[in-house]
Amino acid sequence: xxxxxxxxxxxxxxxxxxxxxxxxxxxxTILCSIMSGGLLLASNYSKLGDKKSARHTxxxxxxxxxxxxxxxxxxxxxxxxxxxxxxxxxxxxxxxxFGYMVDKWQANQYGWHRAQGGLRNSNLNAATxxxxxxxxxxxxxxxxxxxxxxxxxxxx
Numbered sequence: 001x002x003x004x005x006x007x008x009x010x011x012x013x014x015x016x017x018x019x020x021x022x023x024x025x026x027x028x029t030i031l032c033s034i035m036s037g038g039l040l041l042a043s044n045y046s047k048l049g050d051k052k053s054a055r056h057t058x059x060x061x062x063x064x065x066x067x068x069x070x071x072x073x074x075x076x077x078x079x080x081x082x083x084x085x086x087x088x089x090x091x092x093x094x095x096x097x098f099g100y101m102v103d104k105w106q107a108n109q110y111g112w113h114r115a116q117g118g119l120r121n122s123n124l125n126a127a128t129x130x131x132x133x134x135x136x137x138x139x140x141x142x143x144x145x146x147x148x149x150x151x152x153x154x155x156x
Contacts, residue, residue: 013117014116014117014118014119015113015116015117015118017047017118018047018118018119018120018121018122019044019047019048019109019110019113019118019120019121020040020041020043020044020120020121020126021110021120021121022099022102022103022106022107022110024040024120024121024123024126025037025040025041025098025099025102026095026096026098026099026102027126028040028126028129028130029091029094029095029098029099030091030092030095031130031134032130032131032133032134032137033065033068033091033133033134033137034061034064034065034068034094034095034098035061035062035065035133035136035137036129036130036133036134037061037095037098037102038057038058038060038061038062038064038065038098039058039061039129039133040126040129041057041061041102041105041106042054042055042057042058042061043121044106044109044110045057045106048109048113053105064094065137068090068091068094069137069140069141069144070144071090072090072141073141073144073145073148
């Protein structure tokens, strides 16, 4: 009969990677866009070794970002040029839904990581990624508004 060794079968060393917390992902989504939170979630999946879920998360984030851009451009151009309240409300609703999904998808994995002594990723890393995606989001929104104005100017 083979003896079981705790040291052989289980590592007592903490994981050498850092994961983003659910709170960091939700704040990134509220302050920036779904793409920020999605990239943080995909980074976690990638560090945990689940490349397929990381890809699916990025694809879903891009799809929701495109939908968010189209709705925002529509509100800003056709409904109310001062549609900031709607834009902020839309972003908060998306962030709450995203937070629920993150809690369902990664709560156990993040809890296990922390229980093993794993560290949380820094807020500065999350903020840098958020700022980058926010710049891309507003550049795309500006481009979409310009295209819509040009379309309106030339075809009406």
